[in-house]
């Protein structure tokens with residue numbers, strides 16, 4: 736149970752909450768500031784749901800899922816990072832991201848989003864630092880697990 740993992744999660748939460756506070760304080764809702772024309776904008780947005788605005792307003796569902804995710808990750812960080820050290824930091828990213836959005840859901844009743852990306856003509860749903868940490872953490876674990884399984888399947892060369 737490395738303290739470093741919790742520090743990483745705490746840093747994610749602080750950066751996430753700080754950026755959301757800046758957006759709430761200095762931007763009107765739906766204000767949009769182009770950072771990179773046709774690609775990256777800072778757009779003040781709110782979401783009462785999950786990814787792609789799914790399950791709008793189902794706050795209790797989100798509270799329960801987040802608490803389960805957080806408890807599961809803390810359990811994993813305590814139990815499993817001894818023999819699988821590579822899992823520690825992606826779990827911390829997910830932990831920080833989940834708590835970051837949880838704080839919004841509890842204190843604002845909605846999540847503050849502001850990272851507005853256009854991939855060619857597709858306007859990807861506006862997200863935030865917490866979402867980024869969640870997705871990076873989740874993908875890292877998926878890929879690491881795939882590689883890990885692949886390694887186990889490879890025949891041992893005599």
Ligand SMILES: CCC[C@@H]1OC(=O)[C@@H](C)C[C@H](C)CCCCC(=O)CCC[C@@H](CC)/C=C/C=C(\COC)CC[C@@H](O)[C@@H](O)C[C@H](O)CNC1=O
Pocket residue numbers: 782784785786787788796797800801804832833834836837846847848860861862863866867869870
């Ligand atoms: C990142 C998970 C979403 C995040 O989950 C959370 O909080 C967790 C801790 C609690 C949820 C109740 C449970 C997760 C459900 C899993 C899920 O949803 C499948 C995701 C797949 C993934 C494959 C790539 C898409 C990702 C999309 C987006 C993020 O891309 C970077 C777009 C984000 C925008 O729609 C933005 O408005 C969302 C808003 O900020 C609230 N955020 C959440 O609900």
